[in-house]
Amino acid sequence: MVSNEFAIAIMAAGKGTRLKSKRPKVLHEISGRALLLHVIAAAETVVPADHIYCIIGHESERVKAAVASTGVQFVLQPEQRGTGHAMQMLKADFELSGKPIPQHLLVLSGDVPLIRPETIAAVRDTHLREHAAMTILTAVPADPTGYGRVLRANPNTPEVTAIVEQKALRPDQLNAPEINSGIYCFETRALFAKLDALDTNNAHGEFYLTDVAAMLVAEGKRVVAIKADSVDEVLGANTIAEMMHLDAAMRLATAKRLMAAGVTIFRPETCVIDAQVTVGSDTTIEPYVQLLGNTRIGSDSRIRSYSVIQDSALGDNVLVRNGCILDNAEVANNAILGPYAHLRPESRIGDGAHVGNFVETKKATIGKGSKANHLNYLGDTVIGAGVNIGAGAITCNYDGVNKHLTTIGDGAFIGSDSTLVAPVTIGAGSYIAAGSSITEDVPEGALALGRSRQTTKPGWVAARKAAAEAKKD
Ligand code: UD1
Ligand code: MG
Numbered sequence: 001m002v003s004n005e006f007a008i009a010i011m012a013a014g015k016g017t018r019l020k021s022k023r024p025k026v027l028h029e030i031s032g033r034a035l036l037l038h039v040i041a042a043a044e045t046v047v048p049a050d051h052i053y054c055i056i057g058h059e060s061e062r063v064k065a066a067v068a069s070t071g072v073q074f075v076l077q078p079e080q081r082g083t084g085h086a087m088q089m090l091k092a093d094f095e096l097s098g099k100p101i102p103q104h105l106l107v108l109s110g111d112v113p114l115i116r117p118e119t120i121a122a123v124r125d126t127h128l129r130e131h132a133a134m135t136i137l138t139a140v141p142a143d144p145t146g147y148g149r150v151l152r153a154n155p156n157t158p159e160v161t162a163i164v165e166q167k168a169l170r171p172d173q174l175n176a177p178e179i180n181s182g183i184y185c186f187e188t189r190a191l192f193a194k195l196d197a198l199d200t201n202n203a204h205g206e207f208y209l210t211d212v213a214a215m216l217v218a219e220g221k222r223v224v225a226i227k228a229d230s231v232d233e234v235l236g237a238n239t240i241a242e243m244m245h246l247d248a249a250m251r252l253a254t255a256k257r258l259m260a261a262g263v264t265i266f267r268p269e270t271c272v273i274d275a276q277v278t279v280g281s282d283t284t285i286e287p288y289v290q291l292l293g294n295t296r297i298g299s300d301s302r303i304r305s306y307s308v309i310q311d312s313a314l315g316d317n318v319l320v321r322n323g324c325i326l327d328n329a330e331v332a333n334n335a336i337l338g339p340y341a342h343l344r345p346e347s348r349i350g351d352g353a354h355v356g357n358f359v360e361t362k363k364a365t366i367g368k369g370s371k372a373n374h375l376n377y378l379g380d381t382v383i384g385a386g387v388n389i390g391a392g393a394i395t396c397n398y399d400g401v402n403k404h405l406t407t408i409g410d411g412a413f414i415g416s417d418s419t420l421v422a423p424v425t426i427g428a429g430s431y432i433a434a435g436s437s438i439t440e441d442v443p444e445g446a447l448a449l450g451r452s453r454q455t456t457k458p459g460w461v462a463a464r465k466a467a468a469e470a471k472k473d
Helices: 035-043 060-070 083-097 117-129 188-195 211-218 240-260 460-472
Strands: 006-011 052-056 073-076 104-109 134-139 149-152 160-164 179-187 223-227 290-292 308-310 325-327 329-331 347-349 354-357 360-366 371-374 377-383 394-396 406-408 419-421 424-426
Touching (some): 006 035, 006 083, 035 052, 035 060, 035 104, 035 117, 052 060, 052 083, 060 073, 073 083, 083 188, 104 117, 117 134, 117 179, 117 223, 134 160, 134 211, 160 211, 179 188, 419 424
Parallel strands (some): 006 052, 006 104, 052 073, 290 308, 308 325, 329 347, 354 371, 377 394, 377 406, 406 424
Antiparallel strands (some): 104 179, 149 160
16 A cells, blocks of 8 residues: 555544533543544554644644644634535645645544554555445444434445434434444545535534535445444543543553553552553552653552652652652652652652652752652752751752752761752762751861851759749749
8 A cells, every 4th residue: 555545634623612611622631642642643653644634723723733743734624614614624725735635535533532543544444445435433332322323224234324413313213323433534536526515404504524425325436334343442522521531541541551561550540640651560550649741660660659750750669659749850770759759840869869758859960879858958959979968958049039059979968957058069978067057168078067056054944933933022
């Protein structure tokens, strides 16, 4: 098969009225990714990106900006007058641009996001094998209400007579079980030849692409249906509830994929794992964990409950204790985090380092084996290896206008409750006395004390009491 015999159109111009949302439907997310990006990813496995035409309309600039990096083409449907009208716009685009018309056109719906590459390929292959003018992907869900129904000449043969939209079903057709998925393959010229004859004499006053089926049949052309292997992958997302159903289905599929690759996920139905996340074998994910965006976790690690990890890379044998929040962080092998650590963007935790209870890091590099275990704020800092940061010590990185760097050399010991006022450099192997406010650089191997001396007054309490008693008399 020559790849340019096929193009794919993705209908994505609709507003999604039933969502009652300001966001265009195809930019709503399931499994951490916009609906349209899921569909484009599946389409790209069948044809190259520049053979994919996204038909956009409602908030077209916003939709375009969200998916432009994929390299797909765009066709504008300024007014959304139905799925048939969307195809009229595509036809006009080919005619105006003079681009060669592909022999076959696969049509996908921007709101049917679970479609698998194998299924698109199966529609294409059936279409070629059956020499059809139109091939329709169908399914038989438990409740077909709301979908267009595909009527066959005979239940055991592939030939279709018509697609009837829900609102146009006759009483005796209301129970027709086979739904139209909104995914098709057309002989492009046969489709284009029918588009001008569509009308809007229907319940929605729209041009229905689905009407093309009966029009082709009337002309003696072959229209066939192929059933999808799984119902879930052709379900549409027209309401938030439907969207969340698909989200759950996709996340469960992701969890199953990870488990099949040797990851232990306790109570996977409680975890929120985005589609692109990768996890190495023998890693354990406890209940109620969220792994989001482009997160990668190595092998033999453990993520305890209630941790939320976004766009972060974790190595092997890492322990993330309960309730940690990571955003754009890198964590090397053998590190231990939490409980309740907050790693903000550009935190780089070294091999075997510990970042403990209620510690916040931001733009912080923490070297091999260093420890910051209790109640620290470490921002804009480069910390060497084998450093011990005592409880409550913080970097004072912000002077109200600018951020400044704190550098701490290998093996330094920062006493509890110290404040390191940046810019400042603490030399390797030096000691900072507890409770110090450090405003000047500390050379290697030195002890720095930045606090006032303690004064102790023996017997002071008794003396004060005696003075008070004397006053009373
Ligand atoms: C459509 C089908 C229905 C099928 C269902 C499957 C029609 C008339 N009906 O109904 O048979 O069972 O999908 O999910 O096609 N769109 C445009 N431009 C428009 C209108 C829609 O690009 O003018 C896009 C939408 O953004 C959406 C897709 O086409 O991604 C389908 O439109 P939608 O309004 O959701 O159609 P359904 O009512 O779901
Ligand atoms: Mg729909």
